[in-house]
Amino acid sequence: MIDCLLHTPEGVRDFNIKETSKKIELQNRIGSVFHRYGFRDIQTPTFEYYDVFNHERGTVDIREMYKFFDRDGNILALRPDITPSIARYVSTYYKNEENPVRVCYVGNTFRNGKSYQGKLREFTQAGVELIGINSEDADAEIIALIINSLSIAGLEKFQIDLGQAGFFKGLAEEAGLDANEEEELRNFVDEKNFIAVEELLTRCNMSDDLKQVFLDLPKLFGSVEVIEKARKLTNNAKAINSLDRLEKVYEILCDYGVENYVSFDLGLVNCLNYYTGIIFRGYTYGTGVSIVDGGRYDTLLKQFGKDVPAIGFAIVIDELMLAIERQQISLPEFNIDTLIVYNQQTRKQAIIISEEFRSKGMNVQIGLLEKSLEDNIEYGKKHGIGGIMSFNNNEEVVLVNLQTMDKTVVAINELLDRGEKA
Numbered sequence: 001m002i003d004c005l006l007h008t009p010e011g012v013r014d015f016n017i018k019e020t021s022k023k024i025e026l027q028n029r030i031g032s033v034f035h036r037y038g039f040r041d042i043q044t045p046t047f048e049y050y051d052v053f054n055h056e057r058g059t060v061d062i063r064e065m066y067k068f069f070d071r072d073g074n075i076l077a078l079r080p081d082i083t084p085s086i087a088r089y090v091s092t093y094y095k096n097e098e099n100p101v102r103v104c105y106v107g108n109t110f111r112n113g114k115s116y117q118g119k120l121r122e123f124t125q126a127g128v129e130l131i132g133i134n135s136e137d138a139d140a141e142i143i144a145l146i147i148n149s150l151s152i153a154g155l156e157k158f159q160i161d162l163g164q165a166g167f168f169k170g171l172a173e174e175a176g177l178d179a180n181e182e183e184e185l186r187n188f189v190d191e192k193n194f195i196a197v198e199e200l201l202t203r204c205n206m207s208d209d210l211k212q213v214f215l216d217l218p219k220l221f222g223s224v225e226v227i228e229k230a231r232k233l234t235n236n237a238k239a240i241n242s243l244d245r246l247e248k249v250y251e252i253l254c255d256y257g258v259e260n261y262v263s264f265d266l267g268l269v270n271c272l273n274y275y276t277g278i279i280f281r282g283y284t285y286g287t288g289v290s291i292v293d294g295g296r297y298d299t300l301l302k303q304f305g306k307d308v309p310a311i312g313f314a315i316v317i318d319e320l321m322l323a324i325e326r327q328q329i330s331l332p333e334f335n336i337d338t339l340i341v342y343n344q345q346t347r348k349q350a351i352i353i354s355e356e357f358r359s360k361g362m363n364v365q366i367g368l369l370e371k372s373l374e375d376n377i378e379y380g381k382k383h384g385i386g387g388i389m390s391f392n393n394n395e396e397v398v399l400v401n402l403q404t405m406d407k408t409v410v411a412i413n414e415l416l417d418r419g420e421k422a
């Protein structure tokens, strides 16, 4: 039997000191790029009224949400993604704002997925939302921001697939699919389950040509030429407009000089149903699932009372970390610079020195000298500490540099003068 006291439930995990330090480093780096593009941080609650995320909003399937009640019987949900919360926030606090709103965030999200072999059910997203503009320039800005964010994280090889929710929606409308059929089809296409797609299409009454376009969706991926290929398959106005838009966005991405990271996939759909225009998904080596998801959602905010277009994305930090580790990309870790040990007689000097070092920005651990110097060296090495300062008596300090293993003895007065690092 699983010992519930010592284990975490399936789908959630602890992050040890090393991992947490890397995770924070990644979040900070990515956050700094968000800031450089003019986005500002906000925080929304981890759980909200279930209505914020319910099916009408177009978020995940109800069964994937963790739901519970408050003491008044209201249904609450742990956020499965942060975009609806931002839509609620901006619609409330920027109701009459006419200028675009640029916000960014880092937070944990929760999805109770069905077959999540090894996939986390609590995962951290770092994302941005650009609210109030519907233009190809805004689309390209967001994609360029994704590429710069992944680059600053240390990734060199990654790819952003671009698709168009409008392309699929145009075809689905032409086929006369009702909302349920459209959703079913979108989920099958998303899962790349083309046997199920074929089976569903034979049930629906549509022209063979149109059926063929749906069946061809998985082949419509690759470089920019795919857009031309897709154009030849349909004359549906919505689908054609979507392709025109993709082409224009691509031109702007060339101005940013990031086109090499981009490819096209018209079979790209998303389990989230709020997307209305361009959608994107980022991949890299070392993880089978996407590290970035996002797209344009021009009708979501209207549901919260502010009828404005929007676009955004979220990087899944946990998947990015996995990829970075598997690609052996190094990230600096947070480390303790010095361990200061003292005895009853030398306590005061040791405290003065440690406070002085801390005021200079150094990370200092302090403790009573209870073990031998050798034991402290072993402890320091094990925990990546830079050096040891051992206050054995009132006159002298033993300094050990744990990188070089140089050992020196320095007079306390001299040390106070130098304020030096061990």
Ligand SMILES: N[C@@H](Cc1c[nH]c[nH+]1)C(=O)O
Residues within 6 Å of the ligand: 080, 081, 082, 083, 127, 128, 129, 272, 293, 294, 295, 311, 312, 313, 314
């Ligand atoms: N919230 C989306 C990503 C996104 C942010 N903005 C638009 N889309 C997700 O969880 O996949």
